[in-house]
Amino acid sequence: MEAAFLAPAGPRLLSATRVILAAQALWIVLSRPALPLLERWPDVFWSGVEPGLAARFLYAPLGPVLMWIRYGALVAVLLAALIGLWPRISSAIAAVLLYQLAPLEEILAGMPHTSFGGLTTPTIGLFLVAFAEAPAPDATPSPEWRWPVALTRLVFAFSYLSPLLAKLRFAGPAWFTADNVRAWIMVNEPLTRAPLGSAVAGSDALCWAVALGTLALEASFPLAVFSPRAARILVPLAAVFHIGTALVLGYFFPSLPLLLLFVEWDVIRAARPAARAAA
Amino acid sequence: MQLVHAAVFVAFLALGVRVRLASDPRVRRRRVVHLVAYVAGAHLLAGLTQKDAWPFTSHTIAVGRARAEAPVCLVELAGLDAYGEEWRLDPYSWMPLYESVLHYWLERNLSRLTDEERRTALAFLLDRAEAARERLSEGRAIGPQRWLGPLGAPYWLLLPRPAPPPETLSGLRVYQACWVPRERYTDALRVRRRVLAEHFAGAGGPR
Numbered sequence: 001m002e003a004a005f006l007a008p009a010g011p012r013l014l015s016a017t018r019v020i021l022a023a024q025a026l027w028i029v030l031s032r033p034a035l036p037l038l039e040r041w042p043d044v045f046w047s048g049v050e051p052g053l054a055a056r057f058l059y060a061p062l063g064p065v066l067m068w069i070r071y072g073a074l075v076a077v078l079l080a081a082l083i084g085l086w087p088r089i090s091s092a093i094a095a096v097l098l099y100q101l102a103p104l105e106e107i108l109a110g111m112p113h114t115s116f117g118g119l120t121t122p123t124i125g126l127f128l129v130a131f132a133e134a135p136a137p138d139a140t141p142s143p144e145w146r147w148p149v150a151l152t153r154l155v156f157a158f159s160y161l162s163p164l165l166a167k168l169r170f171a172g173p174a175w176f177t178a179d180n181v182r183a184w185i186m187v188n189e190p191l192t193r194a195p196l197g198s199a200v201a202g203s204d205a206l207c208w209a210v211a212l213g214t215l216a217l218e219a220s221f222p223l224a225v226f227s228p229r230a231a232r233i234l235v236p237l238a239a240v241f242h243i244g245t246a247l248v249l250g251y252f253f254p255s256l257p258l259l260l261l262f263v264e265w266d267v268i269r270a271a272r273p274a275a276r277a278a279a
Numbered sequence: 280m281q282l283v284h285a286a287v288f289v290a291f292l293a294l295g296v297r298v299r300l301a302s303d304p305r306v307r308r309r310r311v312v313h314l315v316a317y318v319a320g321a322h323l324l325a326g327l328t329q330k331d332a333w334p335f336t337s338h339t340i341a342v343g344r345a346r347a348e349a350p351v352c353l354v355e356l357a358g359l360d361a362y363g364e365e366w367r368l369d370p371y372s373w374m375p376l377y378e379s380v381l382h383y384w385l386e387r388n389l390s391r392l393t394d395e396e397r398r399t400a401l402a403f404l405l406d407r408a409e410a411a412r413e414r415l416s417e418g419r420a421i422g423p424q425r426w427l428g429p430l431g432a433p434y435w436l437l438l439p440r441p442a443p444p445p446e447t448l449s450g451l452r453v454y455q456a457c458w459v460p461r462e463r464y465t466d467a468l469r470v471r472r473r474v475l476a477e478h479f480a481g482a483g484g485p486r
Contacts, residue, residue, distance in 0.1 A: 005315055006308065031423035031432040034375040042403050044396045048388045052281035056288075099288075103333055105376060109384040115336035116435040123334045124291075124318070131295035131314075147311050151318055159338050162326030166342035169329065174344060183345035186460040190467065191353075193439050201464075250437040251340070 009146035010266030011135030022081035025122040036067040092130035118254025125152035164218035178207035192250025284332035347461040354382040359450030366444035371422025372411035401478035415443035450479040
């Protein structure tokens, strides 16, 4: 705990984390260009919205013009956070706007799937960046550049640990069997027509590999928060896992680029001049 | 429950601001530990109880035991051209709502709507579907590709993207489709469909 969260780190670690979070959020937000248009949908679509849910996310209809202004402001502050312009303030405003806009579909449809949208870790992470000091490029190593990064990594690691807990609760250890994996492929296949679904479903060995690989990754990924050595193994495995999930089940993981959060950016950047000097 | 979920988030903000306000290194360190413990605890609780309090979330997906023999029923949408021919539509036709989210909305709300409300909703959706079809037919992108081209982030559920219908859409049909996964896996046509609602632009139905 002490080493993972409070050991001194170089300032570039926190700066790189801010850049990754802002870039991820910007990628998702710019991939949803019609988001402000939801405001113009007829009242009938909004008639079933639970008032408490809208209030919780501070969502109030603003009218189309203000909705575009809010969306534009989000893009602007994310760009500011990305390039390090008033990094704490821009991160704070971006996080507040993400908190409002990310769950819009959930507010309208009541479908609790906001966490699959790729904005969960950026929302919490940008708040954490705002709570921390903003590092100067030549700042000396400090725990202040470590704890927001480690906590953001922990938040991200829960996207592996929580599904494991849910599987154990709802299905027990039997989730991690070839039969269950095959059944999930069959359930998804008519919807997503994932390209490798049939090939995997037709092989006991591949179904077992998916089942046991899922168990191993979801149970062990939190170690990546505490051990850079574990991260070096688990992060590439996670990337392979997500590509596999898209090909076998048709589930895309929009947070895939956030695996870059586990790179020790301050060590890499610091090592380069030393390597050049040695050469 | 919404109040509880809001309180979980407000407490996170409060603990973060406490860290921000601490200037003494020892106090700040203690407050950071509190914040870390809170964030970890809130996530763990969401995971264990499966209560989603976004952004403290349970990440619930594909968590039960799948039953390939149990019937599955979902809402489906089909576009209709002037001749009454049905077309599967691009799942990004309804953006900013993705098709699976819209299906969920229809499943939850369609039955409670009055005839007039139903007409309003389906007429609006038909307009959106036609606008998307027109755009795609002209070779212009919709959905995530509209601004970012091939780099746009897809929605998490990767639904197939059929080619746009060649003719103008003049109607929309909402089905409830039911199937048994194991049967449909071997025979894609083994689906029972029941019309829940339909809407035609202008005066009447297909020619």
